[in-house]
Amino acid sequence: MQNFIYEMQRTFRSKLVIVMMIIIILASSLVAYGITGPGSPKPVIKPSMTHAAQAVIFNIMNAVFLFLIPVLAIFEGYIIYGKDRTNGVLESVVTRPTTKGQILFSRFFACAASIFIGLLLSTLIIDAGVASYYATGLPLSMMLALIAAYLVAGAAFIGLVFLLSHLVKSQTSVLGLAITIFLVMVIFWDTITFLILILALKLSPGTIGFGKAEVILSFINPAYFGSNVVLYATDVSLFGGFFGTGINPAAYGVTLTSLVAVGIAWMALPILSAYAMAKKFD
Amino acid sequence: MIKYAQRSTFALPMIEIRNLIKRYSGKGPAAVDDLTLTINNGEIVGFAGLNGAGKTTTIRACTGIIYPTSGTILIDGADVVSQKTAASSSVGWVPELPNFEPNAKPMQLLKYYGGFYGMNSEESRTRGMTLLEATGLSGDTNKKLRNYSQGMKKRFSLAASMLNDPRNYFFDETLNGLDPEGIRYVRKLVTELKSRGRAILLSSHILNELETLADRIAIIHRGKLVEVLNREKIDAVMQNGGRLEDHFFSIIGLNV
Numbered sequence: 196m197q198n199f200i201y202e203m204q205r206t207f208r209s210k211l212v213i214v215m216m217i218i219i220i221l222a223s224s225l226v227a228y229g230i231t232g233p234g235s236p237k238p239v240i241k242p243s244m245t246h247a248a249q250a251v252i253f254n255i256m257n258a259v260f261l262f263l264i265p266v267l268a269i270f271e272g273y274i275i276y277g278k279d280r281t282n283g284v285l286e287s288v289v290t291r292p293t294t295k296g297q298i299l300f301s302r303f304f305a306c307a308a309s310i311f312i313g314l315l316l317s318t319l320i321i322d323a324g325v326a327s328y329y330a331t332g333l334p335l336s337m338m339l340a341l342i343a344a345y346l347v348a349g350a351a352f353i354g355l356v357f358l359l360s361h362l363v364k365s366q367t368s369v370l371g372l373a374i375t376i377f378l379v380m381v382i383f384w385d386t387i388t389f390l391i392l393i394l395a396l397k398l399s400p401g402t403i404g405f406g407k408a409e410v411i412l413s414f415i416n417p418a419y420f421g422s423n424v425v426l427y428a429t430d431v432s433l434f435g436g437f438f439g440t441g442i443n444p445a446a447y448g449v450t451l452t453s454l455v456a457v458g459i460a461w462m463a464l465p466i467l468s469a470y471a472m473a474k475k476f477d
Numbered sequence: 478m479i480k481y482a483q484r485s486t487f488a489l490p491m492i493e494i495r496n497l498i499k500r501y502s503g504k505g506p507a508a509v510d511d512l513t514l515t516i517n518n519g520e521i522v523g524f525a526g527l528n529g530a531g532k533t534t535t536i537r538a539c540t541g542i543i544y545p546t547s548g549t550i551l552i553d554g555a556d557v558v559s560q561k562t563a564a565s566s567s568v569g570w571v572p573e574l575p576n577f578e579p580n581a582k583p584m585q586l587l588k589y590y591g592g593f594y595g596m597n598s599e600e601s602r603t604r605g606m607t608l609l610e611a612t613g614l615s616g617d618t619n620k621k622l623r624n625y626s627q628g629m630k631k632r633f634s635l636a637a638s639m640l641n642d643p644r645n646y647f648f649d650e651t652l653n654g655l656d657p658e659g660i661r662y663v664r665k666l667v668t669e670l671k672s673r674g675r676a677i678l679l680s681s682h683i684l685n686e687l688e689t690l691a692d693r694i695a696i697i698h699r700g701k702l703v704e705v706l707n708r709e710k711i712d713a714v715m716q717n718g719g720r721l722e723d724h725f726f727s728i729i730g731l732n733v
């Protein structure tokens with residue numbers, strides 16, 4: 196246990212992890228600046244926070260995190276674990292008084308913690324920006340939901356890269372596959388799912404079946420977990436379904452319990468599979 | 478807490494490999510096939526075999542890098558799989574191909590490794606400096622490991638293996654790649670470790686390297702342990718001008 200904490204602290208203090216946290220915080224500070232900065236001059240009497248305003252702000256935050264969190268998570272997973280695992284450097288650590296499981300999980304938790312702290316601080320910064328413009332800040336429950344949702348996405352992508360590191364042998368394959376995952380799951384997911392629905396499943400846009408299938412496909416992608424949570428919480432889609440389905444999953448029977456269950460599964464399954472692979476094939 | 482000077486189970490056989498089998502894949506012969514070997518306190522066992530015989534596989538299983546398909550490996554009585562942390566606290570390993578974080582400097586890594594033995598930064602630094610001096614690297618502490626030569630990396634892995642003064646050592650082709658001074662150093666080191674009661678498994682495919690150094694020589698061929706020569710047998714083979722190498726070829730049934 197002591198060595199678990201030792202390894203976790205050491206990872207958490209590494210330059211890369213700290214830089215990642217700073218990037219998340221900087222990006223969100225820009226958003227906060229956008230809300231409260233020159234674009235929106237500070238009113239003398241602060242307007243009260245409306246549901247519509249909340250939805251706008253959460254959608255903007257969602258759009259930032261949707262790209263940022265997977266990129267940073269993938270990068271961290273690669274530098275902190277994937278690289279060392281595939282180039283063999285990890286072996287000189289494994290032979291010390293620790294276990295493969297300890298190294299795997301301590302590094303995973305350190306990466307996830309950095310994403311969590313980055314999310315927490317950025318949300319607080321945005322909230323402070325909002326509070327300087329509006330009469331009130333953002334609702335706490337929604338801030339927590341957004342943080343939790345993107346912690347899920349972050350942990351899932353970190354875990355996926357850890358898992359990849361146990362599936363392929365070379366550094367370049369891990370990196371190549373990680374980039375492919377990013378392109379497929381973040382950049383082209385909307386296009387890919389649209390094509391699958393239209394061409395393979397022969398569903399037409401606007402029908403109930405299409406909506407249902409879109410929601411299902413958005414749930415098998417951890418990058419869109421945050422979008423689903425935001426839609427579920429605000430029931431407003433700003434970007435015409437560009438960042439996510441634009442469909443409130445609640446309309447298709449998704450409940451809070453199922454959201455939480457999917458979230459836990461996305462956090463746990465990739466990293467547990469990575470551990471199982473190490474146990475089985477090393 | 479693993480303190481680096483744990484000395485409780487001195488009386489047990491230090492390295493005990495029982496019926497080790499390692500298969501890398503379902504089909505084909507096992508890389509190591511039912512290997513049983515004990516290395517006692519204060520004993521140097523040479524581990525000889527052709528390329529691909531299974532030496533590195535055995536050593537990697539003993540250090541916990543790979544898992545045995547079946548069989549047990551005990552280090553000072555601790556099982557390498559189920560009691561990995563305890564087992565590893567008394568093992569020093571020098572890999573066949575040293576591979577360290579290329580962007581790190583030697584002392585950074587030694588401090589990092591030291592933390593796993595409960596050594597604080599200062600303890601690791603002092604101990605590390607002594608070891609870097611002993612391995613002839615004290616002039617290269619400001620270089621990153623990426624700028625080390627192959628032999629320097631080997632010297633560094635020797636230093637890293639001795640960090641906590643473990644009771645058991647696995648040296649995989651350690652003489653290979655070292656300059657004459659390095660070879661002499663390792664020979665002296667191994668003898669000195671032996672005199673301090675350490676158990677040492679030293680793999681090599683060059684039998685000349687082993688014949689004067691080893692107390693016993695274990696010969697592995699196609700994953701199977703084919704013979705363990707004790708000192709009397711080694712001396713007997715060499716007595717009448719015979720060569721260990723010829724004996725080796727005769728038992729593995731190879732005519733060269």
Ligand SMILES: Nc1ncnc2c1ncn2[C@@H]1O[C@H](COP(=O)(O)OP(=O)(O)OP(=O)(O)O)[C@@H](O)[C@H]1O
Nearest residue numbers: 501508526527528529530531532533534535573682
């Ligand atoms: N990672 C691996 N995956 C699959 N097979 C492997 C792996 N490592 C080793 N092998 C196989 O296991 C067998 C034993 O290899 P090993 O490296 O243990 O031999 P060795 O005795 O150390 O040889 P050398 O003298 O060349 O170092 C060989 O047939 C090799 O092809």
Ligand SMILES: [Mg+2]
Nearest residue numbers: 532533534573
């Ligand atoms: Mg080898």
